[in-house]
Amino acid sequence: MISVLVVEDDEVAGEAHETCANSVAGFRVVGRVRTGQEALRFLTHTAVDLVLLDLRLPDMDGLRVSRMLRTRGSGTDVMAVTSTRDLERVRESVSSGVVQYLLKPFTFAAMRDKLRNYARFRDEFSRGGAVNGQHEIDRVFATLRDHERQELPKGMDEQTLTSVASALRESGNGASAGTVGKLAGVSRVTARRYLEYLVERDMARRSPRHGGVGRPELIYRADLDDADGAVP
Incomplete structure (x- = not known):
């Protein structure tokens, strides 16, 4: 521990x-x-x-x-x-x-990602002994980096992800992909793809909103810990 x-x-x-x-x-x-x-x-x-x-x-x-x-x-x-x-x-x-x-x-x-990376970093050093070369030193220090966050799925880019995430935070109590898309300046389809990525990364939640005719609308909310849209 x-x-x-x-x-x-x-x-x-x-x-x-x-x-x-x-x-x-x-x-x-x-x-x-x-x-x-x-x-x-x-x-x-x-x-x-x-x-x-x-x-x-x-x-x-x-x-x-x-x-x-x-x-x-x-x-x-x-x-x-x-x-x-x-x-x-x-x-x-x-x-x-x-x-x-x-x-x-x-x-x-x-x-969570920072702490998990740190845990891997500590684990590498806990093994003791000596390294065989520079590549092992590089591997140890690489555990502190957020590789998963640096490599977005094909066709996605950081700028759009940032815009969608910011729009979601601004939406307060949640919004549809269409609403988020308008705030971010992208199409509903594009917004939904990025929103689904945020859900997969535990940075957003989605839930159905009933009340209308037909299929319920999906509402997305930032998975945050305070009203400002992030952990303070």
Whole structure:
């Protein structure tokens, strides 16, 4: 079981992150704190495998927490969970020992994939011993990448997927493929194909809406954890 500490000053977001992590097989949240100092005190007396770390904490820069862990010689890994999009900060996070970077807001599926990749990464190192060559080193580090998200089915593209996903979030309580298509600027058939892909990836749900004449209409809803359309 991979133990997790959630470091997030926003109470609602912290609860959501804890719920997400606990919902992924093989992970268990052992603590949740709201400041950098609380995190450092917690980690002094409790061994933790992974820290889900907000970079904007009320008492200190989140990256300072990561650097202090490295200075202490801690073997705890850090995943940045933040709304910070500045590339310089991303570079700083890498040099501070951050192994994963997850942007807010995100879907449960996004955090699930990051955690699963991290679990595979840990598993590779747990085997011990030496590698036979560069290809094995590359394979180990490749486990942290979201290969499945990078390779869309033939005929689909990231720009349209982003437009459809955004339109679905804007629809609030759900919408038909036709409505989503109008919001995204694509045809109903195209919208439905991308919506079905989101359903397959656990990023959306569909349900029939009865009441009219003929077959019930399919309604799609973003599979999210708060009213804003994503995990905070």
